[in-house]
Amino acid sequence: MEPITLKDIANALNISVTTVSKALRGYIDVGASTKKAVLKMAKEMNYTPNTVAVNLRTQQTKTIGVIIPSIVHQFFSNVMDGIINEAEKHGYLVITLQSNEKLEFEKKQLHLLQQKRVDGILMSLSNETYQFDHINELLQNKMPIVLFDKIGKLVKCSKVIIDDQSAAYNAVSYLIEKGYKRIAHFRGSLQPQNSIDRFLGYKKALIDHGIKFDSSLVYLCDNNDDFNDGYTNAKKLVNEHQDVDAIFAITDVVAVGILKYFNENNIKIPEDIAVFGFSDWFMSSVVTPTLSSVVQPGFEMGRKATEILIEEIKLEHKKIPYSFQKIVLPTSLVIRKST
Amino acid sequence: MEPITLKDIANALNISVTTVSKALRGYIDVGASTKKAVLKMAKEMNYTPNTVAVNLRTQQTKTIGVIIPSIVHQFFSNVMDGIINEAEKHGYLVITLQSNEKLEFEKKQLHLLQQKRVDGILMSLSNETYQFDHINELLQNKMPIVLFDKIGKLVKCSKVIIDDQSAAYNAVSYLIEKGYKRIAHFRGSLQPQNSIDRFLGYKKALIDHGIKFDSSLVYLCDNNDDFNDGYTNAKKLVNEHQDVDAIFAITDVVAVGILKYFNENNIKIPEDIAVFGFSDWFMSSVVTPTLSSVVQPGFEMGRKATEILIEEIKLEHKKIPYSFQKIVLPTSLVIRKST
DNA sequence: TTGTAAGCGTTATCAC
DNA sequence: GTGATAACGCTTACAA
Numbered sequence: 001m002e003p004i005t006l007k008d009i010a011n012a013l014n015i016s017v018t019t020v021s022k023a024l025r026g027y028i029d030v031g032a033s034t035k036k037a038v039l040k041m042a043k044e045m046n047y048t049p050n051t052v053a054v055n056l057r058t059q060q061t062k063t064i065g066v067i068i069p070s071i072v073h074q075f076f077s078n079v080m081d082g083i084i085n086e087a088e089k090h091g092y093l094v095i096t097l098q099s100n101e102k103l104e105f106e107k108k109q110l111h112l113l114q115q116k117r118v119d120g121i122l123m124s125l126s127n128e129t130y131q132f133d134h135i136n137e138l139l140q141n142k143m144p145i146v147l148f149d150k151i152g153k154l155v156k157c158s159k160v161i162i163d164d165q166s167a168a169y170n171a172v173s174y175l176i177e178k179g180y181k182r183i184a185h186f187r188g189s190l191q192p193q194n195s196i197d198r199f200l201g202y203k204k205a206l207i208d209h210g211i212k213f214d215s216s217l218v219y220l221c222d223n224n225d226d227f228n229d230g231y232t233n234a235k236k237l238v239n240e241h242q243d244v245d246a247i248f249a250i251t252d253v254v255a256v257g258i259l260k261y262f263n264e265n266n267i268k269i270p271e272d273i274a275v276f277g278f279s280d281w282f283m284s285s286v287v288t289p290t291l292s293s294v295v296q297p298g299f300e301m302g303r304k305a306t307e308i309l310i311e312e313i314k315l316e317h318k319k320i321p322y323s324f325q326k327i328v329l330p331t332s333l334v335i336r337k338s339t
Numbered sequence: 340m341e342p343i344t345l346k347d348i349a350n351a352l353n354i355s356v357t358t359v360s361k362a363l364r365g366y367i368d369v370g371a372s373t374k375k376a377v378l379k380m381a382k383e384m385n386y387t388p389n390t391v392a393v394n395l396r397t398q399q400t401k402t403i404g405v406i407i408p409s410i411v412h413q414f415f416s417n418v419m420d421g422i423i424n425e426a427e428k429h430g431y432l433v434i435t436l437q438s439n440e441k442l443e444f445e446k447k448q449l450h451l452l453q454q455k456r457v458d459g460i461l462m463s464l465s466n467e468t469y470q471f472d473h474i475n476e477l478l479q480n481k482m483p484i485v486l487f488d489k490i491g492k493l494v495k496c497s498k499v500i501i502d503d504q505s506a507a508y509n510a511v512s513y514l515i516e517k518g519y520k521r522i523a524h525f526r527g528s529l530q531p532q533n534s535i536d537r538f539l540g541y542k543k544a545l546i547d548h549g550i551k552f553d554s555s556l557v558y559l560c561d562n563n564d565d566f567n568d569g570y571t572n573a574k575k576l577v578n579e580h581q582d583v584d585a586i587f588a589i590t591d592v593v594a595v596g597i598l599k600y601f602n603e604n605n606i607k608i609p610e611d612i613a614v615f616g617f618s619d620w621f622m623s624s625v626v627t628p629t630l631s632s633v634v635q636p637g638f639e640m641g642r643k644a645t646e647i648l649i650e651e652i653k654l655e656h657k658k659i660p661y662s663f664q665k666i667v668l669p670t671s672l673v674i675r676k677s678t
Numbered sequence: 679t680t681g682t683a684a685g686c687g688t689t690a691t692c693a694c
Numbered sequence: 695g696t697g698a699t700a701a702c703g704c705t706t707a708c709a710a
Contacts, residue, residue: 006704050395058704077416116390117389
């Protein structure tokens with residue numbers, strides 16, 4: 001059975017397509033009785049508007065595209081939850097694509113979304129993204145884009161982030177105030193802004209508390225395999241620095257990798273070494289020992305980014321100029337047994 | 340800057356839109372030199388085809404819709420990963436919607452996807468879905484639909500599942516063979532087929548091994564809050580049945596809730612009570628004790644379901660009749676420290 | 679209050 | 695080998 005069109009209804013009622021369209025969309029200049037008849041017939045025939053035709057006509061797809069590094073990360077699935085919910089509230093549908101932390105894929109996905117004529121794009125950059133031509137080009141073409149979490153400082157568009165630097169600062173300060181003196185940092189890749197910021201927060205906290213920064217205590221986790229990065233670097237650290245008494249990890253998954261190595265090797269947490277994570281994944285509350293972490297509001301980040309994006313889409317559509325927003329969402333620390 | 344259209348290229352070259360379209364799409368009946376010129380100009384002007392117009396013309400959107408209960412579940416994000424990857428391989432984009440385990444939402448989302456004119460739909464049913472009119476209606480309208488994981492046995496369409504009953508059977512048999520004698524089951528809601536099947540597998544394993552089935556050992560977890568369901572029912576079980584020596588849980592999250600209660604109350608796992616989970620989430624390998632579980636291939640399930648769906652979309656489009664498939668993906672047990 | 683006609687950007691048919 | 699022309703289903707000036 002082919003889908004019912006306006007024409008079918010018009011024919012059935014012996015009126016024009018225009019009138020049917022108007023009646024269905026609640027125009028005032030349609031006779032009460034015709035309106036009623038149209039509504040009834042539409043229901044009877046089980047009419048559903050052809051969105052594609054509407055899209056072509058109105059030059060809007062009521063669809064937004066999302067590019068994230070990977071959906072199989074609790075943080076990002078929380079974000080997606082926020083995005084999908086908020087979008088739906090405004091009548092938008094969401095197309096999801098993954099970059100797998102590759103710039104090349106990110107470019108390709110962006111291109112796909114452009115072709116698809118989505119009304120706007122939400123994205124969190126890949127670890128490889130440290131130049132932004134592909135994004136700037138779309139921006140110049142008036143495509144509303146909102147960056148979240150992993151952003152490019154130099155990109156001129158709205159952003160929704162947390163203050164990674166101060167979140168890290170707070171976590172490390174907490175460790176110091178708790179009495180830990182020799183604190184290592186398991187950092188992320190070198191390019192991403194949030195990886196840099198967390199590192200800077202770590203460093204600043206040390207210095208502000210009169211602890212000398214020692215670069216040999218910074219371990220790099222950049223194999224896109226957080227858990228094993230944590231595990232193997234923990235092993236390395238134990239061999240290289242017996243005096244370390246705490247670790248601030250870039251991610252909960254890294255931290256859990258550390259926990260695993262320590263547990264296997266009878267290194268007591270937090271007595272021998274304390275561990276602090278970042279993101280507060282669900283599992284952090286159930287591992288042993290439970291993991292102290294930075295609470296990062298994924299759902300709200302997705303929600304807010306979507307809200308801003310849809311606002312910009314509407315303004316863009318009405319040719320009303322607007323200025324970019326930078327929202328910094330609050331974070332907090334959750335202290336558990338690992339520190 | 341407005342997007343470039345075929346017309347723009349045609350004008351620039353002083354030829355017809357038709358010829359441009361043909362040249363771009365590799366038709367044979369187009370002069371070599373014109374073809375070359377068109378390709379060059381298209382590139383120069385940075386032309387990208389307007390998918391919406393193509394969609395309207397070809398009556399295909401190259402888009403598939405997905406409805407899952409909740410994206411914030413590791414199993415489903417694995418599935419999504421598989422879906423998105425496979426779809427992209429075939430040039431399809433994916434729109435994701437959540438039912439939040441509510442039939443009402445499921446219906447609404449299905450309706451949205453229908454309006455959006457997606458080419459096909461992938462879905463995993465909500466816990467409340469035990470009648471299928473909304474799905475059957477679409478099926479009658481020739482919309483290809485593939486159900487996965489949480490299916491309706493009575494729905495006539497292709498399905499990709501695991502054999503929940505035998506997976507549960509294997510898990511419980513393992514427990515019995517390991518020497519556990521009084522085995523409880525923390526089951527899921529009453530309606531979902533996989534919840535029923537896991538229960539039946541549990542029951543059958545008991546009976547086949549000469550253990551009497553005792554319905555008072557079956558605890559219901561249906562608050563859509565697996566972790567706390569596991570936690571509170573564990574408490575209840577300890578009070579009601581001191582002799583239970585193992586629990587087979589419907590889900591890893593339920594199992595982790597159990598673990599938590601036992602750990603807090605100094606009940607030794609597996610010495611006092613063993614715990615077996617289902618799904619093998621990442622966290623199961625890092626909790627204490629590590630959790631034995633049933634390995635459920637989420638990524639592959641999403642991938643396979645998508646493959647079948649796209650096949651059916653193509654056949655449907657060519658009006659070639661096809662028969663529905665039922666794919667049963669293999670599962671396995673991963674034995675860890677909790678049993 | 680209702681209808682005509684144009685147009686959104688493409689593709690497909692058919693004539694030249 | 696090339697190009698009018700119609701059509702996909704809808705919205706919207708504008709006319710009646």
